[in-house]
Amino acid sequence: MTPEKQLEQLVDNNKDLGKSRSPLQDAMREFRRNKIAVGGMVFVVFVMIVAIAAPVFAPYHYATQNLRNNRAKPMEGYDILVSYAEKECHWYNTPLEWGCTVFIAGSDALGRDLWSRIVYGTRVSLSVALAAATVSLVIGLIYGTVSGYSGGRVDNLMMRIVDFLYAIPLLPIIILMTVYFNAVSRQGAESGLMSVLINLDRLAGGLLFVFIAIGALNWIGMARLARGQVLSYKEKEFVEAARAIGAGNGHIIFKHLIPNVLGPLLIAESMAIPGYIFLEAALSFIGLGVTPPTPSWGAMINEGYSGIRSNPHLVLFPGVALSVLTLAFNFMGDGMRDAFDTRLRGRN
Amino acid sequence: MTKYIIRRILMAIPVVFLMVLATFVLVHAMPGGPFDAIGQRSMPEHIRILLERRYGLDKPLYQQFFDYLMNLLRGDFGPLFRQPSQTVNDIIAQTFPVSIQLGLMSVAVGFVLGIPLGIFAALNHNTPIDYTTTFLAVIGVSIPALVMGPLLIYTFGVKLGWLPIAFWGADPPFILGFLPKPTADFWSHAVMPVFSIGTGMAAGIARLTRAGLLDVLSSDYIRTARAKGLRERVVIVVHALKNSLIPVVTILGPLLAGAVTGSFITEQIFALNGMGRRFVNSIGEREYFLQTSLVLVYGVLLIFGNLLVDIIYAWLDPRIRYD
Numbered sequence: 001m002t003p004e005k006q007l008e009q010l011v012d013n014n015k016d017l018g019k020s021r022s023p024l025q026d027a028m029r030e031f032r033r034n035k036i037a038v039g040g041m042v043f044v045v046f047v048m049i050v051a052i053a054a055p056v057f058a059p060y061h062y063a064t065q066n067l068r069n070n071r072a073k074p075m076e077g078y079d080i081l082v083s084y085a086e087k088e089c090h091w092y093n094t095p096l097e098w099g100c101t102v103f104i105a106g107s108d109a110l111g112r113d114l115w116s117r118i119v120y121g122t123r124v125s126l127s128v129a130l131a132a133a134t135v136s137l138v139i140g141l142i143y144g145t146v147s148g149y150s151g152g153r154v155d156n157l158m159m160r161i162v163d164f165l166y167a168i169p170l171l172p173i174i175i176l177m178t179v180y181f182n183a184v185s186r187q188g189a190e191s192g193l194m195s196v197l198i199n200l201d202r203l204a205g206g207l208l209f210v211f212i213a214i215g216a217l218n219w220i221g222m223a224r225l226a227r228g229q230v231l232s233y234k235e236k237e238f239v240e241a242a243r244a245i246g247a248g249n250g251h252i253i254f255k256h257l258i259p260n261v262l263g264p265l266l267i268a269e270s271m272a273i274p275g276y277i278f279l280e281a282a283l284s285f286i287g288l289g290v291t292p293p294t295p296s297w298g299a300m301i302n303e304g305y306s307g308i309r310s311n312p313h314l315v316l317f318p319g320v321a322l323s324v325l326t327l328a329f330n331f332m333g334d335g336m337r338d339a340f341d342t343r344l345r346g347r348n
Numbered sequence: 349m350t351k352y353i354i355r356r357i358l359m360a361i362p363v364v365f366l367m368v369l370a371t372f373v374l375v376h377a378m379p380g381g382p383f384d385a386i387g388q389r390s391m392p393e394h395i396r397i398l399l400e401r402r403y404g405l406d407k408p409l410y411q412q413f414f415d416y417l418m419n420l421l422r423g424d425f426g427p428l429f430r431q432p433s434q435t436v437n438d439i440i441a442q443t444f445p446v447s448i449q450l451g452l453m454s455v456a457v458g459f460v461l462g463i464p465l466g467i468f469a470a471l472n473h474n475t476p477i478d479y480t481t482t483f484l485a486v487i488g489v490s491i492p493a494l495v496m497g498p499l500l501i502y503t504f505g506v507k508l509g510w511l512p513i514a515f516w517g518a519d520p521p522f523i524l525g526f527l528p529k530p531t532a533d534f535w536s537h538a539v540m541p542v543f544s545i546g547t548g549m550a551a552g553i554a555r556l557t558r559a560g561l562l563d564v565l566s567s568d569y570i571r572t573a574r575a576k577g578l579r580e581r582v583v584i585v586v587h588a589l590k591n592s593l594i595p596v597v598t599i600l601g602p603l604l605a606g607a608v609t610g611s612f613i614t615e616q617i618f619a620l621n622g623m624g625r626r627f628v629n630s631i632g633e634r635e636y637f638l639q640t641s642l643v644l645v646y647g648v649l650l651i652f653g654n655l656l657v658d659i660i661y662a663w664l665d666p667r668i669r670y671d
Contacts, residue, residue, distance in 0.1 A: 169646035319495035
């Protein structure tokens, strides 16, 4: 680095010297300076837009079949009704049944446009990321705060439960629970909690239990983190002070503890999101996730991998989509951790 | 230490008991039973009743659970309903070695690749070497086994034709019950499944090692060691390395669990006759004994894995004392 540049940076670093900055502003500045992290965030936001506006980005509906055009290679289509199509043949301007179809990413065994399915698949991955993060955050926060704040016997008991869940292989059990739920929901229930759940599940495209399963698997770590934070903050002077002026437990928890606990938990969640996306893909891969024809990248890999020799694109494209989205989340999560972890500042 | 280990194992017994109980109740609560149908036809009522009596399924659930526990103590995991010629013991004897070989080799690849890479990156902190390694590591953790498997199959199996794309290269009988005969066939079959789990692990371990080592290198006692005039190599190898590995060991537990998760997928992709695949394939069936027993085996594995982690932990960090 040249001296001029160094000087420039020094000036830049200190240009708002004298103004006070909150830790949040500090972290935001740090985050913005991290080009890769910002890039990851921009990409994630872009994928969110794609997910919300999927019909704009996807030329076809994800379930539209065209059996005569099945297993088309990327950029390929079979012009079956050429005489009709020749006249007006633009990309995607003709209905799928009428030939003259070019599949950007090829088509699957049922002749569904792979690109469209990948685009709609962002909805599944992102909603799982969001929902699983929310579920595990809320459960973990409540459980950890209650445990840490109560202390004594309650804390002990609650942590023994967490230890128990930590010691057993939750994934196989969660898989069995998902199977149980699916079997019961296929049978149908007339009333009660189960029928409410089944209807919710239908609304969520068969994903409700995936949300619950992934959240249930991951709240444990969050609860431990929250408890640790609460334990360290509840002895701090500002909490003492609040208690001294007569603040109630509710006030202390909501005004003083949770705001402090939330930050580290949010960062932990952003680091955990890639894991949630993987887990959904894995569950859908073994046939426990979305109900067909809802496209999930994991389910698409499952449909394609037996034919990898002749139609590799059916596996590789969803796989690449999965990895690229995860990469963006990883860049973003790493950047957030570095920005908020003041201990590391200036070193990485 | 011995006392501690014994106490941990004793403490694990109620955990295993509760886990088995929960699984047992769960699989029995599933709608339908193992003898609802033969192929496409429904099973005649009287035959179903006889079959259920044959396997003791007509008894009350607590009685069945008690019988199962008693059989477990005798080393009998129970029968298979749909393949009466085999028992759950046979299935575990066939599939457990494959899964354990796959898991151990993947974890080994993770450590053997990951730790040196992490050290290498940390020692060249803020150089192009560091950036490249870190970048590769982020990419590595972003490719799940679910994607890595097909990717490897396509590249090395289909395009290049170097490696076999399916099956495990070793069959029972295994040496000592779980070790394969290290034939060329075994290695060539093992490379892709092992690396499809192992690369992600290696990337994760490399990231942790790098962060751990950087953390340690900026600590006061390293400055002291340097100030004493110790050679850089001694500072790194004797003083820094051991401490920097502590965070790496803490993830060994989740890593072993990850090897299990990975094996669910990888065994499916490579058509390996392992426990994960057998478990996944059994989820549509009502093989009560098989499902409960596989969860039991996973649970015991996990408990021993966590115990091992704690022992290594105490060895790495003398401040930790168990007694």
